[in-house]
Amino acid sequence: MEKIPAIPEELYREFFATASIGFGVSDERGRLIDFNQAMLDYSGWTREEIEKMGGVVDLYYDGPADRDRCLAIVREKGHLDRAEVRFKKKDGTWFWSALSLRPLLIGGKRYMLAISEDISQRKRAEAEREQRVKELEQITRMMVDRENKMIELKDRIRRLETRNDAP
Numbered sequence: 001m002e003k004i005p006a007i008p009e010e011l012y013r014e015f016f017a018t019a020s021i022g023f024g025v026s027d028e029r030g031r032l033i034d035f036n037q038a039m040l041d042y043s044g045w046t047r048e049e050i051e052k053m054g055g056v057v058d059l060y061y062d063g064p065a066d067r068d069r070c071l072a073i074v075r076e077k078g079h080l081d082r083a084e085v086r087f088k089k090k091d092g093t094w095f096w097s098a099l100s101l102r103p104l105l106i107g108g109k110r111y112m113l114a115i116s117e118d119i120s121q122r123k124r125a126e127a128e129r130e131q132r133v134k135e136l137e138q139i140t141r142m143m144v145d146r147e148n149k150m151i152e153l154k155d156r157i158r159r160l161e162t163r164n165d166a167p
Contacts (some may be wrong), residue, residue, distance in 0.1 A: 022116035040164040042118050044090035060087040074101050
């Protein structure tokens with residue numbers, strides 16, 4: 001079997017930097033130490049602001065309990081795959097992310113790789129579809145009720161006609 005050549009680190013760096021999905025690496029304390037442009041685009045934060053603040057809890061999560069829930073899954077399963085997590089933007093609005101987490105051990109130090117894909121558009125479409133289904137169900141109930149009332153009225157008319165026809 002032919003050995004696959006090692007991929008140069010520069011290629012990995014280029015992939016990390018230019019990917020359309022957010023990549024971030026945090027240390028054990030949750031401080032972001034590296035992240036790509038997509039992470040910035042999702043959140044509205046600048047690189048300088050993130051470097052000053054650093055902690056992912058303050059920047060993205062809906063409080064420490066939300067991050068702890070994700071980390072508990074990583075401890076239990078060894079990773080987190082595409083969990084739907086609500087993250088906040090710099091302007092205070094929220095977006096939905098399909099979040100994956102992978103623990104890393106580099107040079108004896110523990111890190112966490114976060115892979116985040118903005119799924120807000122899909123979540124809005126799902127909510128809109130659910131609303132449309134509810135509306136259709138309501139219209140269907142109204143139509144069935146109307147049809148049942150029509151049947152009832154026709155039956156009353158027939159009974160009245162039958163009584164009037166009797167000698």
